[in-house]
Amino acid sequence: MEQLAKITKETNKKLVLLIRNLEKSIGVFGDYPPVLQDLNFVRDSYRKTVPHPLLFILPDYAISRLAKFAPDFWAWKSGLFRFKTTELTRDRAIANTLNTDTNIDRLPTPEQQERIDLLHSLLMEYNPTGEIPSPENHRNCCNILNELGKAYLSQHKPIQAREYLEKACEITKKFPDYSLEIEVINQLGKSYQQQRQFESANSYHQQALDIAKEQKNRPAVANSLFYLGNVSLNMREFHQAQDYYQQTLEIEIEFGDRYSSASTYYQLGKVAEELGELEEAKANYLQDLVITTEFNDEHGLGISLHNLACFYQTTQDEDLLREVTKILGTTVEELKETIINSEE
Structure with missing residues (x-):
């Protein structure tokens, strides 16, 4: 209101209030967004307080929310405009989302949100709201939905993640890509595991394992076994978890997937520690550390060192410190400083 009073009006021009980024306030999921409740409630007062056209610029998924939760606004004069994205912009968005090697779990929160926004934009390109994706867009659409699911899982929002993953699962039935x-x-x-619905989680991972075995896709078999191991560990079925992880490790060694084996050694270490097999746990934790150091994986190294610090607090095993310093090529004092940094 203060800004409106200061604007100089020109007789041959009309003031229009542009409202952008409302989609960030009304969200994608859930019940009646408070901002729309308020907008609906005071709608008619705008005729006096802001006697100018209001132009809301929204992506299609947000327009659907507006139509559902602010029907009075929707009843105003409106139009739907489809803007064609340039090929260069679309290619950049794909490069920064579908074709990136950076795991979204390892991105800072603002960059995570930026990737999610890009994925939503790409989804509108390949699957506009209310339309069925064309056959030539099935693969891209499925990849985008899968990445959105993974992105929401990284933010521990399993219900939102599942909305996209279930759509992706439907589309996978329409074209032959068993790996996807x-x-x-x-x-x-994983979405059910985050909600601690372990039986449902097990069911999905077992289904994935069955398909992987049927297709003789050994790396996919290893992934599914690893996830089954995680669920068994959560359920404190330690011997079952150990068996799943051991099968995973055998396949990773068979295919020379040394990088992935670091996570498996780490999980085997956790299981052994729970079973009181401390020497076995130590050996697995150290093997994980060797591999993360070998691949210069700073994120993994931070997790490994923090875990080893906790394990040392439990065991007070001085040999462990000497082994770690040998792997890292550092002194005990430098190691302690590194562990403090890893916790930060």
Whole structure:
């Protein structure tokens, strides 16, 4: 209101209030957004307080929310405009989302949200709200939905993640890409695991494992076994978890997937520690550390060192410190400083 009073009006021009980024306030999921409740409630007062056209610029998924939760606004004069994205912009968005090697779990929160926004924009390109994606867009659409599911899982929002993953799962039935289907089903399992619905999680991971075995896709078998191991560990079925992880490790060694084996050694260490097999746990934790150091994986190294610090507090094993310093090529004093940094 203060800004309106200061604007100089020109007789041959009309003032229009542009409202952008409302989609960030009304969200994608859930019940009646408070901002729309308020907008609906005071709608008619705008005729006096802001006697100018209001132009809301929204992506299609937000327009659907507006139509559902602010029907009075929707009843105003409105139009739907489809803007064609330039090929260069679309290619950049794909490069920063679908074709990136950076795991979204390792991104700072603002960059995570930026990737999610890009994925939503891409989804509108390949699957506009209310339309059925064309056959030539099935693969891209499925990849985007899967990445959105993974992104929401990284933010521990399993219900939102599942909305996209279930759509992705439907689309995988329409074109033959069993690797993608297996990944989507495993992500669905992870969504239930985050909610501690372990039986449902197990069911999805077992389904993915069955498809992987049927397709003789050994790396996919390893992934599914790993996820089954995680669920068994959560359920404190330690011997079952150990068996799943051991099968996973055998396949990773068979295919020379040394990088992935670091996570498996780490999980085997956790299981052994729970079973009181401390020497076995130590050996697995150290093997994990060797591999994360070998691949210069700073994120993994931070997790490994923090875990080793906790393990040392429990065991007071001085040999452990000497082994770690040998792997890192550092002194005990430098190691302690590194562990403090890893916790930060």
